[in-house]
Structures are given as C-alpha cells and as structure tokens.
Amino acid sequence: MLEAKRTGCELCGLWRICFPGRVASTTERRFGGLSIRRMRVPRGKALYRSGDKVESFYMIRSGCIKELDESSGRRAMLINFALPGEMLSLQSLGCAFSNTTSIAVEPSFICVVQWGAFNQLCADTPRIATELIRLIAKAGTAARDLLTLIRDKEALERVSGFLLNVSGRLQVSGSRGREFRLAMNRDDIADYLGLRSETVSRCFTELSRRQLIRVQAKRVHILHAADLRKVFLSA
C-alpha cells in the first residue's frame, strides 16, 4: 500500500515512456494516488503463472522477462521477450485468469500496477481509458509481429530481424542500440524464432562472416544496420 509519491516515478529513467508512471504522478493528488509497487525478480523466477488470478499488470524497469504460453496442451511456447520500458500481461486484462506465464531471463526490476485501482481511474477519466485500449490493442500486435518475422522467412532473415527488433526496442528506452548484451540464451532465441539453437548459432556466425555484426557470447555489436536490414527483408 504505497502511495504514488513513494514510487518516485518522476525520478525513474523510464518515466517519459512509462504510461502508468505518468498516470500515477499526474493523478495522485486528484484521486488519492495510484498504487505502484516495485519489486525484484531473480533470474528464472516467475512473475506470475498461467492460471493465476489477474490482479495487476507490470512494467519492466530493467532486465528481461520471457512470456510463455502454456495453454495449448503441448510444451511451453515462447511468445515474447519484454524489455525495459515495456508493459506485460496487458492482453490478460480482460480475463479473470492469466493465460501466460512470465519468467525472468535475468535478474529484473519491475513495477506492479494494481488493476483494480487503475480500472477505477479509467472509469473516472475517459482519456486514460482510451489510452489503455490503445495499449492493449498494441500489445495484441506482438504475436502478429512475431508471425511476420517467422512464417515466410528463413533462418538468417529471422535472426537478422530479431537483432534489429531488439536493437530498436532498446533504443526506445534510451539504451545504445548498436552494441548491447542479449539477456537470453541461444535456446530461448531459438524457441522464440522457431529454430534450433545450433541454427541460431550458425546464423550469428554467418552474419559475423559477412561483417554485419560482431558477436561474442551474449554481447552483440551491430556493424552495419542497413545491410542487416537488407538481409532481413530479402526473401
């Protein structure tokens, strides 16, 4: 039960791209504060699991969370990696119970927003409700983007697209997009892209050979984004 003031959202480096944070800081006086709680998630631990009651949604401050779909009978499907500045579990808001499991790929810090309080805020402020609907619709495109990335493309294109995608998203939150550390291992990338870790590895090697990137374990350096994009786009 912390008030918005204690969350100190204005001081957070992600404030300018954090929707709940801005809402909290602009409405705390008028509505008595939106409860935002910070927490740490150790590597490998679940933020929430499939079937859990949906009571909150989440904002990634740092780290990386992988979102798994365990619904469809078979083994877990990796749907999405949530990076700093991004929101999590928005698409579950309509449901009573979550249909995904979220697990920290590396030690992560996140903000938890109580759905009940936020919902009340939406009822009181149509502008916020509209914004939320927009965000939920946008969250729905994540799976569609991934579909674009994998259905018609071969391995090298998928990996190129993945790197460009991660690069762009890191830049949004203010990180360097040219040189970064991939939080996830090759198996996670392979699961995400519908490949095998060996194939992902071979693609990294091939892209290095072409001088488009430099890779050393989890560290990636994009040397030539324009040509990398060409590889991504070329059927």
Added chain:
Amino acid sequence: MLEAKRTGCELCGLWRICFPGRVASTTERRFGGLSIRRMRVPRGKALYRSGDKVESFYMIRSGCIKELDESSGRRAMLINFALPGEMLSLQSLGCAFSNTTSIAVEPSFICVVQWGAFNQLCADTPRIATELIRLIAKAGTAARDLLTLIRDKEALERVSGFLLNVSGRLQVSGSRGREFRLAMNRDDIADYLGLRSETVSRCFTELSRRQLIRVQAKRVHILHAADLRKVFLSA
C-alpha cells in the same frame, strides 16, 4: 441511419453469439438505438483497406473474409480467416487508421457497427465497455493461435490443426463441424499456414490415405477427429 429495430438482430441465426446484436436489441429503447448496417461483399472485394480511417467494426453473418497485413513492407501476409459469427477489425479500434485489409474469400454478408455510437454506449455502460475490452483481448489471441499452429509444427500437423480449428469455429455458429466446405482455395490455406499449395495438397492426400478425412476439392469430411487431433499434437 437505420435504427436497431430495422436490423432485426433478434431474428438473425447468429443472434445468440453476436455481441453487438445483443447490445443493440437490449439498448435501443434506452439509448435511441445502435446503428447496425447490413451489407453484401462480393468475392474478392475489400471490406476495408490498410490505411482506411477506422470508423466501424464488423460481424460476419455468412461467407468468409480474409484479413491481410500489408504493413510490413513485403508482400501481403494472411493473418486470419473470419468465419460466420466472428468479429473483424477489433484490434484496429485503438488506432486512427486500419493496419489490415479485409477481403471476401467468397460472397459474404456482414453487419457494420459504427464505432462512434458503440463507443458512446461503452462510456454510458461500463458493463459493455468491460465486455468490449474482453473481446479486443480475445481478438489479440488470433495471431497467437496461428503462431502456435505454425512455429514448431511441420506441414501435416499444421494442416490437421487448421482443419480442426475451422471445424470447431463452424460448430460455434451452428454449422456442422464434421462435414463442411472450405471457402478458401489451396493457395490461401498455404499462405495462412506458411506452406506451399502443393504441400497442402499432399497433406490432404496423406490425411485421406490415413482415413482421417475425406477431401474432394473444397469439400472436407472429418472422419476421425480424435486421431486427427493426435496428428496435430504429435511433435
């Protein structure tokens, strides 16, 4: 500018599964009517195109509409087939302009719901707003379901899953799920599943050979749903 009364939703065979129809008929007296317009879309014609202003959403009465994503630079991506009883373009509601194009695969009849009037209704009636959010979130799972169907599965599994999926959705709207006519041609199915039409054809042949289905051109008869599901699930 037709009133709800003229739409005659209560008489529509899909009424029990049609959310806008029910809303229209239960609210017409209290709110002066929700405008629902019927229209016919000839085969091959677009219901709306990528970039069009988002002013309405749609409900399929009969026929089949394919939804294309033309945003991502390259050739059109087939995202979804909308079947009778299903809603279209919900995920675009947050946006000013549509990011998909919808084309009739066969002559279709649809209902058009003005977004403006419906939005007003949501503002007046929280229960309807909540329901709408739920539906938008559900619409977001379409791409996810497709992802499940294709990322890790090989051709025969994809085709089996596709048939079971279509079968189940037809049953929801009251059609026979065991024996039906596929509105779309092999190329559309192939695009949807990330295969080639020849491969789709071979899979149909193989499933026939195994006595799980019977196929003759567009007519499909599911002979053994349980075993078909086994093929779908078996890695």
Added chain:
DNA sequence: CGTTGAGTTGATGGAACTCAAATAGCGTGG
C-alpha cells in the same frame, strides 16, 4: 471438344534438423 484454372502427383535440390564432438565461458573453491 478445346480451353482454362484449380488441384494433384512426381522428381530433385536445398535449408534446417539431428546427433555428436569440440571449444569457449563462467562461477566456484582451493
């Protein structure tokens, strides 16, 4: 009948998977 278009079947090559082995990172404890 000949034409046309959709669908099926056959033959071949290439991309990615599988299994297996080698190598590089990384944390731990001496």
Added chain:
DNA sequence: CCACGCTATTTGAGTTCCATCAACTCAACG
C-alpha cells in the same frame, strides 16, 4: 589468482522435410 568442472555455444556430418519446377488430372464452361 588459477585450476577445475559445468554449462553454453560453436562446429561438423548425415538425414529429413519441404520448396521448387514440371507434368498431369479433373471439372466447369463456352
């Protein structure tokens, strides 16, 4: 700080599955 062991990643060789290209069947239609 270094050696050790464990895991992650890379590399190699053989195999499988699907795309490709081409020929063929079939039904609809004038």
